[in-house]
Amino acid sequence: MRFQSVGACATGTSHTEREQPCQDAFEIVDRVHGSVACVCDGAGSAAKSEIGARTLARQVAQQLSRNIEGLVSDPTAQAQVEDAIQIARNKLSSEGELADYHATLCGVVLTAHGTLVFHLGDGLIFGINPDDWSDYLVSEPENGAFVETTYFFTLPGWRQHLRVFCAPAQYRSWFLMSDGAASFAAKNSPWRPELNFLQPIHNYLRTTYQTQAEEALLGTLSDPRSHRITTDDKTLVWLHRAP
Amino acid sequence: MSHSMIPGVEFIDNTNQRTPCVLVLDASGSMAGEPLAQLNAGLEVFADELKNDELAALRVQVMVIAVGGHEDVQILQPWTDAIDFQPPSIQASGMTPLGQGMDVALDEVRSQKAVYDANGISSTRPWVIMISDGSPNDFGWEEAASRCRQEEADKRVVVFPIGTEGANFDALGQFSNKTPKKLKGLQFRELFIWLSRSMSTVSASVPGDKVRLPDTDSWAAVEI
Numbered sequence: 141m142r143f144q145s146v147g148a149c150a151t152g153t154s155h156t157e158r159e160q161p162c163q164d165a166f167e168i169v170d171r172v173h174g175s176v177a178c179v180c181d182g183a184g185s186a187a188k189s190e191i192g193a194r195t196l197a198r199q200v201a202q203q204l205s206r207n208i209e210g211l212v213s214d215p216t217a218q219a220q221v222e223d224a225i226q227i228a229r230n231k232l233s234s235e236g237e238l239a240d241y242h243a244t245l246c247g248v249v250l251t252a253h254g255t256l257v258f259h260l261g262d263g264l265i266f267g268i269n270p271d272d273w274s275d276y277l278v279s280e281p282e283n284g285a286f287v288e289t290t291y292f293f294t295l296p297g298w299r300q301h302l303r304v305f306c307a308p309a310q311y312r313s314w315f316l317m318s319d320g321a322a323s324f325a326a327k328n329s330p331w332r333p334e335l336n337f338l339q340p341i342h343n344y345l346r347t348t349y350q351t352q353a354e355e356a357l358l359g360t361l362s363d364p365r366s367h368r369i370t371t372d373d374k375t376l377v378w379l380h381r382a383p
Numbered sequence: 384m385s386h387s388m389i390p391g392v393e394f395i396d397n398t399n400q401r402t403p404c405v406l407v408l409d410a411s412g413s414m415a416g417e418p419l420a421q422l423n424a425g426l427e428v429f430a431d432e433l434k435n436d437e438l439a440a441l442r443v444q445v446m447v448i449a450v451g452g453h454e455d456v457q458i459l460q461p462w463t464d465a466i467d468f469q470p471p472s473i474q475a476s477g478m479t480p481l482g483q484g485m486d487v488a489l490d491e492v493r494s495q496k497a498v499y500d501a502n503g504i505s506s507t508r509p510w511v512i513m514i515s516d517g518s519p520n521d522f523g524w525e526e527a528a529s530r531c532r533q534e535e536a537d538k539r540v541v542v543f544p545i546g547t548e549g550a551n552f553d554a555l556g557q558f559s560n561k562t563p564k565k566l567k568g569l570q571f572r573e574l575f576i577w578l579s580r581s582m583s584t585v586s587a588s589v590p591g592d593k594v595r596l597p598d599t600d601s602w603a604a605v606e607i
Contacts, residue, residue, distance in 0.1 A: 285496075285539070287400055287505040323398040329503025340391035356387045365394035368437060 143250065145175045146345050146353045147377035150361035152320055154184075154371035161190045164318045164373040165243075167197040169205035174251035176205045177377045181263055181318040183242035183292060192232060192241025196293055199228035204249055204256075212254045218304040221247075221258045225293050225302070232294070242292040246279070246316045250379045255307040255314065260298060262290040264322040266333050267311035270380070273339065277307050278331045281319060313342060314379040320372030321361065345378050402443045402507045402586040403462070403495055404578075405488045407481070408473055409515035411451030415475040418516055418547060418569055425571030426470035432579030433465035439579070440466040442586035446491055450484035451477040455521070458487070462495055465582075479517045482524025485531055485542075485558060488513075492540055507585050512578060513544045513558060514566075518551030528557035535560050545574065545603075565604040573602035 151162035163182035168175060178197040182189025203224035204211060211217050225245070232241045244261030257265055262281035269275035282301060283290050291301040315338060317325055325337045341360070345353045360366075361374045408422065426447075434440050445468045447460035455478070459471040492509040499506045511531075519528075534540045544555040544563035555563040566574060580597045 283505065286508045288507055289538075324394045324396065327397050328399055328505075334395060334397060336393035336395060341389055344389045344391075352387070356389045359387050360389045360392055363388060363392075363394065369394060369396040369398065371438075 142252075142382050143170060143175045144346065144380045144382075145170055145177060145378065146350070146357055147177065147179075147375070148354060148358035148361050149373065149375040150358060150366070152370065152372040152374065153367045155373060162373045163190045163193060164320070164375040165190070165193040165197045166316075166375050166377050167201035168377060168379075169201045171205055171208050173209040174249060175379050176201045176208060176247070176249050177314070177316055177379055178245060178247040179263055179316040179318055179375050179377050180243045180245050181261075181320075181373070181375070186242035186294075187240040188236065189240075189242050192294065193243040195232055195241070196225070196228045196243050196245055199231065200224040200245065200247060203227060204247075208249055209251060211249050212251050212256050212306055217256055217306070218302075221256075221304055222299060222302065225260070225298070229293065238294040242294050244290060245293055246318075248314050248316060248379065250314060250381055252309065252381065254309045255311060257303075257305050257307055259303045260291060260293055260301055262319045264317050264319070264326055264331060266315045266326070266338070267307045268313040268315070268333065268342075269310045270313045270342065273333070273335060275310070276333060277311055279303065279305075280331050281322070312381040312383070316377040316379075318373060318375040320370050320374040321376045323370045323372075324366060325376060341376075341378065342380070346380060398442075398505075399503070400442055400505045400507070400586070401499060402439075402582060403446070403492060403509040404443060404582055405446045405448060405492060405509065405511045407448045407450060407484045407488050407511060407513040409451060409479055409481065409517065410449040410473045410475050410477070411479040411517060412476050413479075413517055414451070414473075419473055419475045421569040421571040422514070423470070423472055425575040426473075428572050429575035429579050430465070430468045430470045432576055433468065433582060436579070436583045439583040439586045440464070443582045444495070446488075447471055448484050448488055448491075449473055450480050451475065455480045456483045456487050458491070462491070478520055479515065480521035480524070481513065481515060481519035481558070482521045482527035485511070485513060486527045489530060489534055489540065508538065508541055510541045510543065510582070510585070513542065513555070514546075515544075515555060516547040516550050518554045524554075525557065531558045532560055564599060567602055567604050570602040577602055
């Protein structure tokens with residue numbers, strides 16, 4: 141088993157108490173030559189943001205999974221990510237006002253030759269060299285002057301806020317998270333992995349069967365201790381490639 | 384539904400987020416007596432309510448500015464975390480230099496934002512609550528009011544003007560792009576309970592969230 145992937149999404153108490161849906165979504169597509177993962181966080185201010193997040197995650201992951209192996213070295217990779225986002229925009233704009241579907245995007249395409257990282261708005265991505273946890277990459281959240289503001293794929297200038305880069309093959313373990321999960325899975329100033337949280341997760345998921353791993357990750361994100369830190373939805377996706 | 388847990392994980396609050404709130408309080412001579420007694424009692428409730436909320440106690444930061452009183456404008460409580468907030472006792476005397484008071488509030492908000500930025504602390508948009516029973520009477524208050532509206536339009540601050548019976552709502556309304564609220568009787572206690580709950584909601588808010596605040600029926604009159 142060369143590639144492993146596990147994801148979970150726990151609805152925050154701010155939504156469960158009002159009987160509102162979870163506004164985070166994630167999608168993972170595993171192929172022989174790699175995995176694609178997307179984590180999307182719908183804006184609380186948008187009427188149908190849970191649909192926006194769900195659609196964006198699914199469309200982008202599915203689109204990019206068609207050419208996993210060649211994507212990391214493909215000079216048109218950024219254009220392909222933009223095209224995938226545009227497909228999600230087109231689909232949603234045919235169903236209603238785009239502003240009703242505000243959502244952010246964190247995504248990676250993990251292959252044996254390296255990883256393509258793409259990021260729009262807040263949320264957080266860590267790429268980790270599992271042989272040396274002090275060797276890691278970060279794709280940081282992009283907020284405005286205050287934390288209430290961020291950038292969404294539904295805004296007119298979304299391309300200006302889309303960040304795309306390639307990471308070397310030594311970064312074999314990846315964590316993608318919504319801002320809710322980042323509040324305890326990451327330290328900030330500067331952003332860096334919270335080892336007391338992420339290392340036990342990494343060690344457990346590597347050695348656990350899929351169904352049990354998914355349940356345990358969801359159970360961890362749903363722990364009451366997490367709700368005391370944030371009332372937001374919490375999504376965490378872990379990807380790993382064996383050497 | 385219960386799930387198994389991944390063993391050994393630790394939950395450490397790394398949010399490092401602040402929600403600043405400035406109270407600009409009218410301490411002019413006309414507030415003497417029962418209005419000031421109720422205002423002071425309301426401040427005690429505000430402090431207690433914030434401290435009782437686990438998130439708000441650590442994230443909300445409070446500043447109290449008195450206008451009038453023994454000095455024209457006095458910072459009675461410099462920025463402090465809600466958990467450490469000891470409400471000052473307001474003394475009434477003097478005029479109502481609300482313009483100067485709001486100028487100081489905006490300056491302090493801007494300075495504090497710079498402190499947050501320099502230290503890598505994220506913050507929600509600051510709130511400035513202005514409470515008066517009268518009308519601004521300092522020279523140039525209209526310029527300060529204009530500055531408030533501009534800063535609000537630029538999304539740098541949220542201003543809530545609140546007046547008691549007899550206040551000049553036309554003048555108070557010039558300090559914000561929103562309509563000023565009128566306090567029912569002397570229901571400062573209910574006002575500060577609302578404020579603490581609103582602060583709790585905002586302090587737990589997340590990027591992109593349009594915060595749904597508690598309604599103001601308990602303390603605000605319907606018409607002004």
